[in-house]
Amino acid sequence: MSGEVHTATNQIKSTVPHPYHMVDPSIWPVLGAMSAMCVAGGIIFAAHFGNFILLAVGLLGAMSTMYVWWRDVVRESATPGLHKMITQIGLRYGMALFIASEVMFFVSFFWNYFNYFFYPDKMGYAMAPVWPPMGVTTIDPFAIPLFNTMVLLLSGTTVTWAHHCLLEGDNKGTVQGLAVTVMLGLAFLCGQAWEYTHSPFNFYHGGVFPSAFFIATGFHGFHVIIGTGFLIVCLVRAMRHQFTPQRHFGFEAAAWYWHFVDVVWLFLFVCIYYLGRSAIVAG
Amino acid sequence: MSSTTHDDHAHNDHTHDAHGDHGHAKPGFVRRWLMSTNHKDIGTLYITSAVIAGCVGGILSMLMRAQLMYPHNHIISSGTEWNAIITAHGLIMIFWMVMPALIGGFGNWFVPMMIGAPDMAFPRLNNMSFWFLVMGFIFVMLGLLIGDGTGAGWTIYPPLDNARYSPGIATDFSLFSLHLAGISSLLGAINFIATILNMRAPGMTMHKMPLFVWAILVTAFLLLLAIPVLAGAVTMLIMDRNFGTSFFEPAGGGDPVLFQHLFWFFGHPEVYIMILPAFGVISHVVSTFSKKPIFGYLGMAYAMVIIGFVGFVVWAHHMFVSAISTDSRVYFEVATLVIAVPTGIKIFSWIATMWGGSIEFKTPMLWAIGFIFLFVIGGATGVVLANAGLDQELHNDYFLIAHFHYVLSLGAVFAIFAGFYYWIGKMSGHPYPEFWGKVHFWTTFIGVNLTFFPQHFLGLAGMPRRYPDYPDAFAGWNFVSSVGAMISGASTAVFFYILYRIFTSKEKLADNYWGEGATTLEWAVPSPAPHHTFEDVPVIQ
Numbered sequence: 001m002s003g004e005v006h007t008a009t010n011q012i013k014s015t016v017p018h019p020y021h022m023v024d025p026s027i028w029p030v031l032g033a034m035s036a037m038c039v040a041g042g043i044i045f046a047a048h049f050g051n052f053i054l055l056a057v058g059l060l061g062a063m064s065t066m067y068v069w070w071r072d073v074v075r076e077s078a079t080p081g082l083h084k085m086i087t088q089i090g091l092r093y094g095m096a097l098f099i100a101s102e103v104m105f106f107v108s109f110f111w112n113y114f115n116y117f118f119y120p121d122k123m124g125y126a127m128a129p130v131w132p133p134m135g136v137t138t139i140d141p142f143a144i145p146l147f148n149t150m151v152l153l154l155s156g157t158t159v160t161w162a163h164h165c166l167l168e169g170d171n172k173g174t175v176q177g178l179a180v181t182v183m184l185g186l187a188f189l190c191g192q193a194w195e196y197t198h199s200p201f202n203f204y205h206g207g208v209f210p211s212a213f214f215i216a217t218g219f220h221g222f223h224v225i226i227g228t229g230f231l232i233v234c235l236v237r238a239m240r241h242q243f244t245p246q247r248h249f250g251f252e253a254a255a256w257y258w259h260f261v262d263v264v265w266l267f268l269f270v271c272i273y274y275l276g277r278s279a280i281v282a283g
Numbered sequence: 284m285s286s287t288t289h290d291d292h293a294h295n296d297h298t299h300d301a302h303g304d305h306g307h308a309k310p311g312f313v314r315r316w317l318m319s320t321n322h323k324d325i326g327t328l329y330i331t332s333a334v335i336a337g338c339v340g341g342i343l344s345m346l347m348r349a350q351l352m353y354p355h356n357h358i359i360s361s362g363t364e365w366n367a368i369i370t371a372h373g374l375i376m377i378f379w380m381v382m383p384a385l386i387g388g389f390g391n392w393f394v395p396m397m398i399g400a401p402d403m404a405f406p407r408l409n410n411m412s413f414w415f416l417v418m419g420f421i422f423v424m425l426g427l428l429i430g431d432g433t434g435a436g437w438t439i440y441p442p443l444d445n446a447r448y449s450p451g452i453a454t455d456f457s458l459f460s461l462h463l464a465g466i467s468s469l470l471g472a473i474n475f476i477a478t479i480l481n482m483r484a485p486g487m488t489m490h491k492m493p494l495f496v497w498a499i500l501v502t503a504f505l506l507l508l509a510i511p512v513l514a515g516a517v518t519m520l521i522m523d524r525n526f527g528t529s530f531f532e533p534a535g536g537g538d539p540v541l542f543q544h545l546f547w548f549f550g551h552p553e554v555y556i557m558i559l560p561a562f563g564v565i566s567h568v569v570s571t572f573s574k575k576p577i578f579g580y581l582g583m584a585y586a587m588v589i590i591g592f593v594g595f596v597v598w599a600h601h602m603f604v605s606a607i608s609t610d611s612r613v614y615f616e617v618a619t620l621v622i623a624v625p626t627g628i629k630i631f632s633w634i635a636t637m638w639g640g641s642i643e644f645k646t647p648m649l650w651a652i653g654f655i656f657l658f659v660i661g662g663a664t665g666v667v668l669a670n671a672g673l674d675q676e677l678h679n680d681y682f683l684i685a686h687f688h689y690v691l692s693l694g695a696v697f698a699i700f701a702g703f704y705y706w707i708g709k710m711s712g713h714p715y716p717e718f719w720g721k722v723h724f725w726t727t728f729i730g731v732n733l734t735f736f737p738q739h740f741l742g743l744a745g746m747p748r749r750y751p752d753y754p755d756a757f758a759g760w761n762f763v764s765s766v767g768a769m770i771s772g773a774s775t776a777v778f779f780y781i782l783y784r785i786f787t788s789k790e791k792l793a794d795n796y797w798g799e800g801a802t803t804l805e806w807a808v809p810s811p812a813p814h815h816t817f818e819d820v821p822v823i824q
Binding site: 015016017018019020022023024025026027028029030032033034036037040041043044047048069086089090093094097098100101102103104105106107108109111112115116122123124125127133203204205206207208209210211212214215 | 310314315317318319320400401402404405406407408410411413414415417418421422452455456459462463466469472473474476477478480481482507508509510511512514515516518519521522524525526527528529530532533534535536537538539540541544545548815817818819820
């Protein structure tokens with residue numbers, strides 16, 4: 001079959017202009033990369049010298065870049081003729097692939113956890129091969145974690161409520177659904193903050209269990225913050241009537257992201273909070 | 284090379300006037316190179332940065348070979364300095380030379396053109412990928428130059444790089460440089476997949492896509508799924524160093540071998556991330572200069588897909604001496620040997636493509652045949668090392684060094700040069716000097732073989748890697764190896780002379796200066812390719 005494939009000579013030159021969105025030159029990518037470098041360098045300076053200035057500059061730069069860049073995207077989406085159907089499909093690919101990479105990011109932290117969960121004999125310094133390690137009191141899965149599970153599951157339904165209202169053209173309902181979802185996200189974060197401040201083990205020099213616990217749940221919490229921010233942006237855009245029943249990919253991307261965060265939590269709840277609980281739990 | 288003035292093309296006419304005020308005309312310097320949203324300009328930036336990084340990494344390797352030329356040499360003053368040099372050499376060559384050249388450079392330039400798309404799916408994101416790479420390069424250089432430098436090796440194993448043995452700030456810079464380069468690759472991967480799946484011209488079905496596009500597609504999926512795991516592992520390392528955690532610290536119950544698992548779960552796909560785009564380039568070059576379509580097109584495409592899949596389940600063959608169980612060793616040995624099958628399909632098909640073809644030994648073809656020859660040698664030593672029993676003996680000695688330099692610095696780098704000579708006319712519009720291209724090839728070919736072939740003997744004789752000195756018994760082959768390195772280094776001067784000749788050339792090239800053998804879409808547009816290709820959708824039959 002290869003004889004006739006992909007040959008330039010078989011190309012027909014049509015006179016149909018391409019349907020893609022050719023983006024104008026932009027300074028935001030350079031600023032974004034420089035801000036990221038400042039964040040990375042800022043973390044190093046903060047850790048080694050206790051100097052937070054570079055970190056603050058970097059974070060401010062990163063947030064500002066995100067704001068102006070995505071403001072441009074929103075404006076472009078509202079400009080007729082730029083985001084044709086195929087460009088909208090491209091954005092979907094982009095978001096789905098980004099979430100796939102996020103899944104692999106969490107795989108590394110679950111791998112870390114399961115390494116000790118399934119093979120507690122791999123713990124260093126002749127620690128007794130039991131998981132959670134001897135002497136560790138864990139958090140009661142049926143206290144705040146279960147409450148947080150319910151909060152996140154409920155937020156999954158409220159974001160769907162907003163989506164259905166959006167499809168029906170009911171803007172008021174969309175705003176309501178999104179507002180409730182954002183509040184549930186904030187409620188989850190409050191629960192998580194309370195849990196962290198009252199946890200029976202310490203992150204700093206606490207050993208392998210707190211390390212595995214806090215990195216997995218901590219990065220999840222960080223993603224909840226991102227997801228809530230994304231939903232807040234959608235809420236503002238819904239209040240400004242920027243979504244239509246036909247075109248609202250910004251909302252859909254936020255919803256996808258929110259569901260991803262939700263699913264990660266379910267794995268955390270089952271594998272770390274429930275299966276990884278100690279005989280006596282605090283909470 | 285045929286050197287006639289290119290015929291005026293239909294799409295040349297309305298490139299500049301019709302959409303001129305939309306940033307479609309060539310912008311000024313800052314807009315063009317700092318704010319670019321054009322896949323060709325960004326590709327050029329990638330290739331330029333790969334040349335710079337390659338020179339830095341190459342200078343480091345010259346330093347190493349100078350030190351090892353004679354036993355008890357004192358060119359490098361301390362073992363710490365040596366460690367910093369080997370670490371930076373590995374990191375720079377992988378993340379800032381091979382990957383940017385093949386994926387960011389040729390991928391950016393030719394994937395959109397080969398599928399008939401006007402640009403990448405996310406042009407701003409494309410630019411940010413490049414600038415993340417630059418920022419990462421600044422960090423990896425800080426990691427080399429600050430204090431004692433980063434001395435943990437490119438594999439950054441704990442405890443070598445924990446707070447106790449690498450207390451300095453340099454190691455943190457190197458670790459964060461991996462984050463920055465990783466984000467760059469990840470964003471690039473998302474961009475390539477979205478482009479290839481969404482922006483093919485009508486008629487360009489998946490099964491008609493050129494093999495280079497297939498190679499980049501598989502590579503992008505490997506990046507998408509492997510890089511985040513490295514990010515997680517590096518994050519845990521940084522926390523162990525700075526924030527009192529115990530992921531890999533046995534004192535707190537951590538497991539250093541876990542880091543090796545996470546690292547190689549990324550690291551093995553990374554090997555294919557470097558070589559699959561090379562496979563793609565070689566397929567095009569071999570087909571063009573044999574004046575035959577590639578033999579077994581679908582088999583070639585799916586062999587890369589299979590290599591991609593299997594590449595994810597063989598990682599622990601890098602850890603045969605790292606306290607993994609016998610059962611694990613058996614599994615990882617067998618799974619690794621399986622990869623020889625799809626790789627064999629590739630080699631067989633390249634040879635079958637040449638078989639009965641009307642072969643022209645132009646410079647790109649020399650590099651491609653050199654690639655096949657050297658990659659087979661590297662592949663054969665790979666089969667040797669895949670045996671867990673043999674690896675007990677050969678692990679971390681110069682046999683391993685010879686193996687991975689044969690597949691990478693002779694394999695991937697030869698493919699980069701094959702692609703460079705194949706496409707430089709399309710990118711610059713000017714021909715390269717054929718005679719000097721061949722001089723470059725032969726000096727490099729002799730130089731690298733002289734460098735790395737003796738390292739097999741050194742390894743079999745038991746010389747360990749990562750030491751700045753060795754017993755007198757190893758002096759002979761080390762001297763030969765260093766002479767080879769000097770020859771390879773000198774060949775780089777020929778390369779720069781060729782660059783000078785290309786960019787001072789007044790000759791213009793035709794659209795398809797390779798003739799009937801070159802059949803992919805980039806040969807249907809003028810040389811140099813206009814700033815925006817395919818303003819009108821091409822239809823592929």
